[in-house]
Amino acid sequence: MHHLLNAPAVWLALISVLWLAVVLRVPALRRSAGKRMGALLFLALTSGVTLTAATVRAALDSATGVPDLSILLGHLAMLAAMIFSVRIADLVSGGRHRALRHAQLAFGAAMVLLVALFLVIPRRADQPDFGLWHGRDAAVLTYQLIFQAGLGAGLLTNAVFLFRHWRRAPRGQVRAALLQLWLACVLGLGYAAGRVWQVLNIGLGVPTLLERYQHAAVLLLMMYAALLCGVAGVLLRSAGTVRGHLRRLVGYRRLRPLWARLTDAVPGTVLRPPPHPVLDLLSVTTLELRLYRRTVEIRDAQLELTGHVSARLRALARAELGDGDPGPALDACVLELALRIRQDGGRPEHPGTVSWSQDASLDGELNQLVELARLVRDPAVRAAADRVLSREPGLSRQHR
Amino acid sequence: MRRSRLHRACQAKLAGFQVPRPFSIEALCAQVARSRGRELHLHPLPYPHTPDLPCGIWIATADADHIVHAHGASALHQQNIILHEIGHMLCDHTVTAGSDLAALLTDLDPAMVRRVLARTRYSTPQEEEAEMVAALIMRQAGWAPGPPRPGGPLGRLSDVFGLTREP
Secondary structure (H helix, E strand, O other), rough: OHHHHOOOOHHHHHHHHHHHHHOOOOOHOOOOOHHHHHHHHHHHHHHHHHOOOHHHHHHHHHHHOOOOHHHHHHHHHHHHHHHHHHHHHHHHHOOOOOHHHHOOOOOHHHHHHHHHHHOOOOEEEEEEHHHOOOOOOOHHHHHHHHHHHHHHHHHHHHHHHHHHHHOOOOOOHHHHHHHHHHHHHHHHHHHHHHHHHHHHHHHHOOOOOOOHHHHHHHHHHHHHHHHHHHHHHHHHHHHHHHHHHHHHHHHHHHHHHHHHHHHHHHHHHHHHOOOOOHHHHHHHHHHHHHEEEEEEEHHHHHHHHHHHHHOOHHHHHHHHHOOOOOOOOHHHHHHHHHHHHHOOOOOOOOOOOOOOOOOOHHHHHHHHHHHHHHHHHHHHHHHHHHHHHHHHOOOOHHOO | OOHHHHHHHHHHHHHOOOOOOOOOOOHHHHHHHHHHOOOEEEEEOOOOOOOOOOEEEEEOOOOEEEEOOOOOOHHHHHHHHHHHHHHHOOOOOOOOOOOOHHHHOOOOOOOOOOEEEOOOOOHHHHHHHHHHHHHHHHHHHOOOOOOOOOHHHHHHHHHOOOOOOOO
16 A cells, blocks of 8 residues: 555656646736635645655755755645645634734744754755654654644644534535535644654654554555545536536537538528537637537527428327427427428428427536437437328328 | 637627626626616517517617517527627617618607617628627626625635636
């Protein structure tokens, strides 16, 4: 398990997602104070996590020539993240809690203490990570306990703050995201507690329940789980946006045959022909606009085409489709009849009647039309249209 | 005009225009009425749409605007019919005298009616513009509204982490 968690691929995947979340929040740096703090929180957290990797640490220490400088910078980044998170809690609460302002000062003081202790603790380039090599040293022990206590206090503050808001949030995306962020804090808190235990075990010989390597593996697992929960909470909406976009892209492609068939019959309903299929697929930014136009053009054509079908033919189609409310199947059958009558030179002479869909959203309309497109191709619907035309003596035999 | 050029031209016409939030046709009509300093009334047609008639008509009288619209094939389609007519207003379109449309509305007093525009086929640049403006208004309103932004501290917290759509 420990080897798996330390695998470069797992770490790289996690760190890539974290940096992606940071990049997505760069524009927020120029917006409100709250959004700026949110972006800085993610930047600080991600920097701190990046500096936990042994390879990154070695590269940074070698480049600067200062042994274990990467550890100090990583810890300062994590405490800065705690300052930003408490600042967010302060902003969200409207600055009513003086304790939150005091907490920010306390984290600042802890950062100064870490820098001061870093200067006196024994460090060597050939013995990276002073916590492992000099764990019994008083300065090292103090340094590590101050950092873990600061991290734990920050996470506890955030856990309490998020829990209060999570309980008040209505069911939905916001509540789910707050729960994930709260879980991240709780897991982070567990990690900090485990690290204190580890430090006391190395420094003072306090016994642990697990072997050292097992303890380290559990801590690593908790850290990864905390980070994944945090990222999932913050990226929940982005993930929803991507999922919605993909669903619309698939729907847009699936509507093409129906759109092509209807607009071939009623060309005047097309505002402008869509671009070449390849360009059409690549124009990601205008997908929704093109999908909207496709749905409107289908509906315009449907309304005009159904004018070819009299109330009598409609009633026959309804009867052919069986008992109960045939709903979309009736629309599909009427559309099929209309297309055949128009192809034979018929003229629209009746009021266009279509089952009304109350959903005014693009996604709701897409669902309705994808279902209509499926039913128009349905052999049972086509057979019903055949039977209606065969029973109507006034219509040409070509329709049969 | 190519679709992309039509798109850009209509975007330029909508420069500075902001849709109301939360978006609804009623809120948009109220906003347009305020900005034009004239009342705007919606009149649904009491009978189903027939192929020989336009599905939406904008009639401008001396002191008010009237949009007469068909039932449409769905709520979204009906909304587009109304937005098309609002598109004519925002683009300040006019109809040429003696058009087929004027002949269609023979019961209206010509002295009362200043402008009449209808949504039929996209046979003229004005109709194309109005249709594209309708689509661009919908885009500005948002394709997927997402969860509503809560108020108070929870709303501020949602804004910080981008959990809801920005107001």
